[in-house]
Amino acid sequence: MQVVRKPGTAAIGGRLPEAGIPVAITPPSGQTIHLLSGSQPRLGVGGFEAPATQPGIYTIQFLNQTFRLSTDGQYTFVNFVREDERATRGERQARLVSHRLPTAQAHSLLQHLEADPATRGSFELDEL
Secondary structure, three states, X not given: OEEEEXXXXXXXXXXEOOOOOEEEEEOOOOOXXXXXXXXXXXXXXXXXXXXXXXXXXXXXXXXXXXXXXXXXXXXXEEEOOOHHHHHHOOOOOOOOOOOOOXXXXXXXXXXXXXXXXXXXXXXXXXXX
């Protein structure tokens, strides 16, 4: 889930990878809003939107997944991306930023991360 907060109407806008997916958004008051992805095509193929006038934690549910989102009266946009889509587009799964390291030390750190099956393939070096 990628979250972008913008000035504007107190609402939650979102995008799923496809249209027609039932989405349930529950505000802090507990009165669930049911909608379908794709009901707001201006936000993308699976775009949806719901009012978010109560500050607090909103719960977004779809496809047996639950996400929690904090809002405080601003427009909040959430983009849901499948992990396989990120890999297809060549996006990194994680990013580690540090102060500038000597090249040999940076390569050594990358080798260490590549040796661990949990982080293998997640990092690459950006030479600045």
